[in-house]
Amino acid sequence: MKALCNCEGLLTAFGMVSGVVPARSPKPILQNVKLVANTDESSILMGTDLEVGIRHRVLGMKVEQPGTVILPTARFGSILRTSTDQELALEADGDHLMVRGLHAEFQLPGEDASLYPEVPDFGASAYHVVSAADLRKLIRRTIFATDLETTRYALGGVLVELTAESITMVGTDGRRLARMSAPAETENNAPNPGGSPVIPVKALKLLERNLNDEDPPVHIAVQSGAAAVLVRTERAVIYSRLVEGRFPRYQDVFPSHVDVKIPLEVGPLRLAVEQASIVTNDESRGVDFQFSSGYLKLASQTADVGSSHIELPINYEGKPVDITFDPRYLIDALKTLDDKTSITAELIDSKNAAVFKTDDRYTYVVMPLTRDR
């Protein structure tokens, strides 16, 4: 393999791919990145931990002699980051990889590229199509509600429901649940995936980093037989195994009716909740919310740390509702929304789930803390 690489193009791809590479693995070859150099502008970098994998296009490569080479992640990454050259020459034989700049030269040990597992390419002819901006928003607004620490594996990912008209993503950790829907289309009448495909958080974070709002639409193919999902973006194909385990029947957590609907604005609400959470103690982080005519009062009282009382004017004239929340759960969701966004709190009482909705099909359900203390 012999090629001249644009340093910036290679660094961009390398930064994305190296995020997947495991720091330690029983298969040491996985701790590297594989470069496939082709003469027809289709050179790609690959990285995988066997659960999640990525094939990322490398821009600006002039390939004199095509081939594949294994790049040691840490050392090659350092070379790219510290290089002041616009172009780097890569030359590999079976035993060594030479990296040359104008004033720097590195010789790295070569590895057998055939030992590197192939990251699946996007081969589906029927798939779902979603706008990149929508997909980014869906990921950002649901991923935080998952639970990576739990042994309840399905909660360590986001449920993806695809139909011919829409995509819905749902994340929950058993205390709160975030759901968002957006329009989707199908190519070649792609069928709705069976079962409950749950995509792991690691893959979704990687996908979100690969997306820009102005990118062309993203293609999604769920392989139910292989229990995997493939996503094609403008620059990359991302492969991920689906999370094993059954996702809970999340539809059951939405209250069948609500007593009050309170219009709020995200920015002021988030600020008030953050202020109220400053004074919480070791025994409980609960903050009392009192919704009443014209005002939302937030109060936290502790024996040893002090107390806080925050008032927020609201456009509400209905019956008063008192409810206690762990403020972290509200802040997590509010941070994913623009400050000017309107959000509606749908409440029953202190013993039922609170539902927050925005106009763009986002629903966030939080279980309150019991007030019998």
Place this chain on the structure above:
Amino acid sequence: MHALELLKKPGSLPVKPVYAVFGDDPFLRREALLAIEKAVLPDEDRELSIVRFAGDRATLADVVDELRTLPFFSKRRLVIVDGADPFVTAHRKDLEDYVQHPPSSGFLILSVKTWTASTNLAKLVEQVGISLDCKAPQEKSLVAWLVQFAKSRHHTQLDTEAAKLLLELVGPEVGLLASELEKLSVYVGERAMIETDDVVLMVGAGRIGTIWKALDAATSGRPQVALELLDKLLAAGEQPVMMVAAMASSLLKTHHAGYLRRTKLSLAEACEQAGAQSWQISSIGQQHTHLGPTRVDQLPALLSHADLDIKGSSSLTPRAILEKLFITLAQPRKD
């Protein structure tokens, strides 16, 4: 309440807001925790409503807020603090307050090694909850327990003399006794009656140790050793059917733990949930490494085929069937 009492009548544990599980017998602790989980969360999907904290890292707010958070996917929320000794020491006063005003939907298990009955917290737990003693029981109580346990857990009648012999051969460790009893019940099958001869055959005279040694050799890639031991066992008059039953009691745990590891449990957690003893963890890990996931998946089928073949489905001799099984297990993994 001693956990042995609980095991006599599974399903009889009342639902209480707080439980303390203490003592050093790992089998009894596991059974006690399982009994509480089933009592508090009788639904099948109880894993979704159980949250575990490590006692040396959990903060009071984490635990109490989890308990006070109204349940999401069921009617109750169960919080288990494992290794809760440092947690109890650090938050004894707050826990005393909590125990006096527990929420109606949150249920707490403090899983500790030591639990001093004279402390205020222990007295309060006795009032509103249940403390389950999982210390190793006295030997004299074990015969009656074995008979009762065989009946309630395996629906099998255990002869008192057989129970005494079992205790003599195995020793007073409850987990080992339960494991031997499980093996015996598999062996007697529909006969549902374990007699002294069964114990002699299955647990007697070190033969079982030889079977496990042969199995260990096969599942660690040493076919020659495995076949030599098999030869000795058969020469000593060991029954091939019994040998398969003995191997099944061990290999099914290897299989179950392998399945659980695929769902991202650690080796120790998977072994514990599969019912293996702590001293079996490293050998199960070695078996997984040697066999590889495909063969670990196939273990029940391999055992089932060997069992049926020995009972007449195959024209091969029992020796050949067992040799074939050992060679299949001893071959290097291909995945």
